[in-house]
Amino acid sequence: MRYALLILLFLVPGLARAQAEALENPGAVSAIQERRYRMHHELLLGVGVLPDDAFYKGLTGNVSYTYHFSDTFGWQVGRGTYSYNLQTSLRTQLERDFDVAPVSSASEDQVQWMVGSDLVWSPLYGKTAFLNSTVLHFEAFLLGGGTVVKLNRSGGFRPAANVGLGLRLFSSQAISFRFDVTNNVVFTGASRINNVLSVQLGTAFNFGATE
């Protein structure tokens, strides 16, 4: 009881000050604006890399179509990625200098292409000032879905779960730029999984959005 009184005693000046502040400057101010950029039918063309495998790096070309139900929720109906793979110097060195080939799975797990579909949730929409002279609008989103991955082996179709996040920078109502980082958890065997990290940069064309 004594402690409660003591705490109350300490709180009183703060509360009184807050009340005085509210009395002197009543009200809360917000800038309420029309949302400037709204997505509807989105076609994305992009390029990227599959950077995380030590024995190869994939240079990817990507295309996708997304339907946006609202400003915060959309469905990436389909996406396709083709990967042009380059062997790393590590693998070359192993083969040339030590006459050692990586385990076969390392070669066979190379991604050739993949297709999939995701749900997109965009909880963040904001703006930032560029050089104190231009206002840039952006949104950040999370996505998750499923993928079918074609690996570099015969009959190499494997399922995968895809999760990632991205950032979209609006340029105009029709064009925006997207930066996506996703990870496909590929079920390469009965008890084996392989993570395929993908980083991509693309231009998104937006159709059918109202002002």
Added chain:
Amino acid sequence: MTPRSLIAALASAALLVSPRPATAQSGGGSLPMPPPPSGAQRPAGAAQATSTPAPAASGKPAAAEAGKPAEATAAKPAEAAPPAPKKVDPAVFDEALQDYFDGKPRDAAGPLYAWLQQAPKTDENYAWGQYFLARSLIDLGLTHAGASYLARIARERSNPNVLPRALDALKQLTDRPHDEVMIDEQVFGALDLGFLPEETGAYAHYQQGLVDLRVGNERWANTHFAKLTETSPEASHARFALLVTRLKSVKEPSDELIADFLTLSKDEKLTREARNESALAVARLRYERKDYPGALEAYGLVKLPELDPGRASLYLEEAWTRYKLGELRASLGILTTLDAPSFRDEFLPDKYLLRALIYRDLCHYLPAKRAAKELTRRFADSLEAVRNREDLTQDARLRRAANARGSTQRAARFVEVLELEGERLGRYAGSFGDQLFSHLTKLYDLSRAEAVRVHDARLAEAVRQEADTLLRAAEQVRLMEYEVGLKLYERVKKGAKVVAPEDEQELSPANVAFRFDGEYWNDELKSYRVRIESRCIEETP
């Protein structure tokens, strides 16, 4: 000496010694003419040429004037005769021209001036020399000096090939602060319009119509405006000028007048500024007629460039309109806009009054009292200066407010331009040579003195108007303080209860809200809304 020549000599002498008239004069009009080419060819009128605004020889051949009696010269003391200029090789003109076309106006200016001093005015290249000297000076950022040479070409009209170019160049210079008397009145306002190319002619007709409107002769103005092509930008500007002039003379503006302004506010041939002015005129007229929704609609017609903060007076007017419409929170939001750094130096005494009124209407009496007191606190020095009958032009706030509007603003900007160009001239002291440099220094000194005189005259009147505005607002605020003081200590009747809060507008999915935390973003200035509860009580439960 014949009586006529005696009168001429006396007149010349009188012109030499008489003070400048008090009316606005062109700084460029006082441009000292270059000394005549030689003593033998000096025109009879040369005595006044060094100090009178009008061109001395009026384009007459010097040789023809040499035969006239030299009575006029007698008026001038012999010891004051200027030293004869050195001979300049005619090739100097060609070399200077070559320098100009090689992109070296700095090298071209001095020789061109030296050549102009030496060459007779009847030389077929004389006007070209003036023109390229003007262009060189403009290219070097000495626009006023360049304009003064272009104006001389326009007045002397010695070469019909140069004239249209000179007028075009002058027309372009009117887009920036310029000598209104020298260019608008003495050149475009006084041109013989028969020979001009269409575009320049249209501009000249427009300017001459404006001059007529300024002196209150609408009929004469209409004769000029009638010659403008209906679809030309000048015709739209002329309609705007006519409407503004009519607005000054009518007590109760008609629907037709408002409709005309509305048409102009959508006329793409007008500049954006003129369209906005038309929209503002519509809004103000509708406000005066208590058509507040209509006024609000007209404010919406004002279009600003991306991220342009806009004009404080526009925001304040819109705030008043919303207040009259009962949109207190929206009005308070606009007043938040007016606290932005972009408008911190604006002279808006009404802002405090309106804020106090809104708080009073929402029964927030302490903030209302504070807002009212803020006006007297913020403008204490200016109010004190008014009460003490001090020189109001020395009051920084009133002076800044007066300099921010209308003709005073134009005059202030012109003074700034002259000061800037005067400083810039110093950079060319070495490359211009003594003659041109001292000539231009004198030109800028004279022009600046005249511009300052015109500005001071306008400032005195404008400052008085701003002081009136301040006093009216201060008076209103005192009443407000009294009223709020009564309300503060009013007894609450038994059974009274707080009025039901207004239903707040829900954010639509298309809306996005950014909570304001004191950081102003230009793109948000038009979007602030305040959430504030009314503390008023219902007297009758």
